Amino acid sequence: MSKRRTMRSVSSASAVGEREARPPVEAIRTAAFRQFAERGYPVVTVRDIMKACGLTQGALYNHFRSKDELLHDIIASTQAELERVCKQAIAEAGDDPRGQLAAFVRAYVVRHCRLRVEALVANREISWLDASRVSDIRRSRRAIRDVLVAILAAGLERDLFVLPKVDGREDLKTVAMALLDQCTHVSMWYGPGGRLAEEQMAALYAEMALRSVGATPPTS
């Protein structure tokens, strides 16, 4: 009770520039991320989330229309940022599909190691949103996959990749899905206390991806 008032007075006593140091809407987002990741959307209650940021249940509805909207909000922002990071990594990698693939996998894996809580929620809890809210997230995922497919196609056209074939033909989408699955689910078991650092994980996965698509060595 009195603890709460203290927190408020501290934040409001600061200068104008620091007034928005940690607005409650951000605290709610962070608390929801952690709890959704640790226990799953359906079993985390509104009361749990709000208690974690020192508020009561009703205060949630000053910032979000519903628990459902809160989930969509944090998933959508995470997904958009992932798409941005991946595309930027490719853009900075030159025009060699081998370098593009390596840069893409590295960026993707590093992000899924470092922001594993956010990635976990975005990948695992998406099914709880109703159909109208899930479409734009699915679109972003398809966009990422298609970026990867485009890299594979470019490498194939310039004879830099030798993809595995089924019945004599390549299947770019399936290979892309396999590579993405591998990288995505790092977030389900990687821990910062593990044997490998984020960059080591990224390098290992990039090497495996290059091998999987039969990339010819860049210097030969």
Next chain:
Amino acid sequence: MSKRRTMRSVSSASAVGEREARPPVEAIRTAAFRQFAERGYPVVTVRDIMKACGLTQGALYNHFRSKDELLHDIIASTQAELERVCKQAIAEAGDDPRGQLAAFVRAYVVRHCRLRVEALVANREISWLDASRVSDIRRSRRAIRDVLVAILAAGLERDLFVLPKVDGREDLKTVAMALLDQCTHVSMWYGPGGRLAEEQMAALYAEMALRSVGATPPTS
């Protein structure tokens, strides 16, 4: 045991006829599998499951002590069968680690395509069990991973594999996890109406796995 006698005796008098005449405990298992896979354990109610097999809520407790025990029952049996299938595939594959790896991946992928509903539940819903029930399933998963690690170690020792290295050293467990992730999550998007049949998926994934571990061609 003697469940066949029950099935035979029941199947005589049927006005409905088309409904399956198997024992109710099996009908409950099947209905629970489907509903857990489609909507997730926490949001599927006991009433949903029992209505799907033409019974009422209370009848569940004539066969299972709780909803939690039902989930553990179906996950544990699925996991045990997966472990059995994988080990059998390796045993029948001779003693060449390359053939063992390919056989393992093929069996694993085929199973996750064909029984994708069961695999989905076993992999996604395990977190809802309380800690005491989850330990034996985690042990089975570790056993499967360790089987894969053993194959990698054997191939490495006989110079049949050239694993990707981080800082000059191999990390067998991480490579094994990466390969397993790739194969496991086929069940999350593969559909029987897709472009590739189960055996084509299995062959593609086996080829990618062999490439990832740098397997030398068997005939050279």
Next chain:
DNA sequence: CGCCCCGGTAAACGCTCGTTCAGGAGCTCT
């Protein structure tokens, strides 16, 4: 036949959920 028990039904029970709402504290502006 009468009895019993197995496996079903349907109505509770206690609890927790997401959401709403009337009221109030603290801020800014005049």
Next chain:
DNA sequence: AGAGCTCCTGAACGAGCGTTTACCGGGGCG
């Protein structure tokens, strides 16, 4: 000082949950 605003509190609501319980019909057996 006081109006008006934003934001939070805490009780309330209706619904739905897993589980328990009282009751009941039908087949096997003395």
